[in-house]
Every structure is written in structure tokens, then in C-alpha cells.
Amino acid sequence: MLNTMMANKRRFFGTIFLLFLVIASVLIIRQNKSTPYQVASGKIFGTFYQVIYQNDNKLDKELEDELRKINNEFSIFLDGSTVSAINQNISQGELTDMFLEVLKIAQETNKETDGAFDITVAPLVNAWGFGFQQRENISQQRIDSLLEIIGQDKIKLENRKIIKENPRTMLDFGAIAKGYACDVIGRMLKKNDIQNFMIEIGGEIVVHGKNAENQTWRIGVNRPDDDRSGTRRDLQTILQVTDKAIATSGNYRNFYYEDGKKYAHSINPKTGYPVEHSLLSATVIANNCATADAYATSFMVMGIEKAKKVLEKHGELSAFFIYADEEGNYKTWEKNLDKYKVK
Numbered sequence: 001m002l003n004t005m006m007a008n009k010r011r012f013f014g015t016i017f018l019l020f021l022v023i024a025s026v027l028i029i030r031q032n033k034s035t036p037y038q039v040a041s042g043k044i045f046g047t048f049y050q051v052i053y054q055n056d057n058k059l060d061k062e063l064e065d066e067l068r069k070i071n072n073e074f075s076i077f078l079d080g081s082t083v084s085a086i087n088q089n090i091s092q093g094e095l096t097d098m099f100l101e102v103l104k105i106a107q108e109t110n111k112e113t114d115g116a117f118d119i120t121v122a123p124l125v126n127a128w129g130f131g132f133q134q135r136e137n138i139s140q141q142r143i144d145s146l147l148e149i150i151g152q153d154k155i156k157l158e159n160r161k162i163i164k165e166n167p168r169t170m171l172d173f174g175a176i177a178k179g180y181a182c183d184v185i186g187r188m189l190k191k192n193d194i195q196n197f198m199i200e201i202g203g204e205i206v207v208h209g210k211n212a213e214n215q216t217w218r219i220g221v222n223r224p225d226d227d228r229s230g231t232r233r234d235l236q237t238i239l240q241v242t243d244k245a246i247a248t249s250g251n252y253r254n255f256y257y258e259d260g261k262k263y264a265h266s267i268n269p270k271t272g273y274p275v276e277h278s279l280l281s282a283t284v285i286a287n288n289c290a291t292a293d294a295y296a297t298s299f300m301v302m303g304i305e306k307a308k309k310v311l312e313k314h315g316e317l318s319a320f321f322i323y324a325d326e327e328g329n330y331k332t333w334e335k336n337l338d339k340y341k342v343k
Contacts (some may be wrong), residue, residue: 037196037212044071045178045204053189054209054297058195066188074098074177076122077295086162087122087170094160102173103157105290109176110152113298113310117328118269120150122172124266128274143272150269164211179247179293182206186289205246206289216240218342223330224250224280224322234334236281236322239340243288249296250281250322277303279325280330284341285318292317304333 038058040051044067050155051063062319075081080178085092095103109117127138149169156163162171178201185199186206196209197218201313207217239246249315251266266275282299286292299307304323311319318336325331 028219037250044181045075045202046077049201051185051229052192052198055194059192062188065183066184066223070177070184071093072284074127074173075175076172083171083173088251089167090273092290094159102176102290105174105244105294107152108259109298113302116268117175117294117300118150118297119171120169121267122170123149123267124269124272125172128267147272175297176294178202179245179301180291182245182289204289204293207241208243216242219246221283221320222247237320238342241285241340244285244300245287245292246285247289247292247296248281248283249300275301279304279321280324281322282307283320287316299303
């Protein structure tokens, strides 16, 4: 009799607990559906950003404040930024935790890619007309002169300050700053208990939770058709992603033609010249966007075969490459992408 009473009691409380879970779930779903998705947009790092997030209140000021902090650290176009002070050999105070965090990722990626990712490539980027100075008349002698000051072994960190071996060495965080900014905004949103959001800055993306249709975020990868206007949106594929970061690097928007030859913005820090190979676009999915951004740039510098070898050592990364075959037709190669494909 006692055992029967105990069993009935357990069933009763079990039923109550399940009922509680159902009611709680319904309330959460209703709350999520009733909470609006906000949209914030603007310009940063010479490009555009958009942040979509589910919250009752707009956080435009908070977003702008965070982006301004990052711009003040890494913008090569802002005279008062930290990186501009370093490039101009202006006396600097101790570097912030933010600057040191990005520097660490840059150093790690430089090591893992055998120097393909290099923040000291700025003088070469400028010389070829893709930086913050006028394009120069290029000669092999000029390239050789610049290569003497290129390489992350030309800088070191002492007492939270950058020490340059040569004052002509300059830094450019353009291949990692946008991704890092996405990470920073993602952290800020999470601190505000926001779980559903998409952050996009100049093509670098962080997604978390679900979109307004309560579905996994869908991210398109553009076809690498030459498009300096940045207005074309022909897609090669669509990925469904959440709780991840995505970055794409390609030579189909930032380029110019001279004497019938195309010069793209991906500069090989070892040769000093814009890259010339079959890889047209590299998309990387990673746990943080600074890392995805840095590796996507590295792969465009390395080319597809060397990029594949790096990916063999990094099971945490997923990648989608678009390249041209001998006839100029688009081909694709992917790694760890099955779980992100739209079913």
C-alpha cells in the first residue's frame, strides 16, 4: 500500500513538473515572438555595418561607442588612432587589452600560416595603391627595399609597447579588425542578455541564436564576379549557421587594371607582389570572427593547395573555396561544411 502511494505521489509530481516545463516553454516562445528585432546600421573602417538583434530597446549608442573604441585603436585612416601613432613613430603609452588581444591573434595566425598573414604588410599595400597613401611607381628595386622592413619578426612587444626594428615598418590590421569588431559587438549583446543576433561588418559576420522567423541564420556566399561597386549579390551558395563567425576574403571587389593586367589587394608579404593564382574567394567559419577573418585573408595569399595543408592541421575551422579551373570556370572546394548546408 505504501509503495503504491509513493508511486502515485511520484507520478503526480512528475506530471506537475512536466506541466510546468510546458507552460514555461510556451511563455518563453511567446516572449520571444513578442520581442522585436532591432536593426542598427552605419559606417566604420571605411565600410558599412549592420546589426540585427532581438531586444525591446534599441542600443544604437552602445553599439556606436564600442565601434568607436575599435576604430580608435586600429583605423589606419584616423590620425589619432593607436596604430597611426605606431606607424608615425609617435610616443605611445601602454597598449590596451583590446590591442594586445588582436595582436596575439595576428601573431598566432602569422605562425600557423608561415607568414602569409602579416600585419606589417602596410608599406606594400600602400605602394600598390590599396592602403592609406598614394600608389607608387613600382619597380623590383622598390619592392626589395620594402621587403627589408616587412615581417612580424621586425616588431616586438616590450612593457605593453610595440618596438620596431626599423622606423619605416608600419602596421595594418585591416585583415582582422572588422572580424574582431564583430566579436566585440557580439560580446556586448550577450552582456545585455541578447541571445538572437546577426552582426555584419564589411562582409565579416557573427551570428547567434535564431532570426526573426525563429530559424537558423542563413548567410549567402557571393559569386566572385568582378564588382568594384560592391552592389552585385549573385550567390554561389547559402549556409545556415548559428553561434559561429564567418569571414570571406576575395579579389573581386578591391582591384584595378593597368596595361591590361589586373592587380588585386591581396599582397604576398614574401614576394611583395599582388597574388596571382586560381583561388578567387575563401570563406572561413570559426568560433570567433577575428580568427576567421585572418585565416580567410591568409588563404587568399597562399592559394588553394597551401591553404588545404593549413586546414589539415586545424579541425576547428570550416572552409569554402571558389576557384577557377584552366578554362576559367568556377569550381568549389569545401571542408567541414556539411552541417552548414541548407537542407
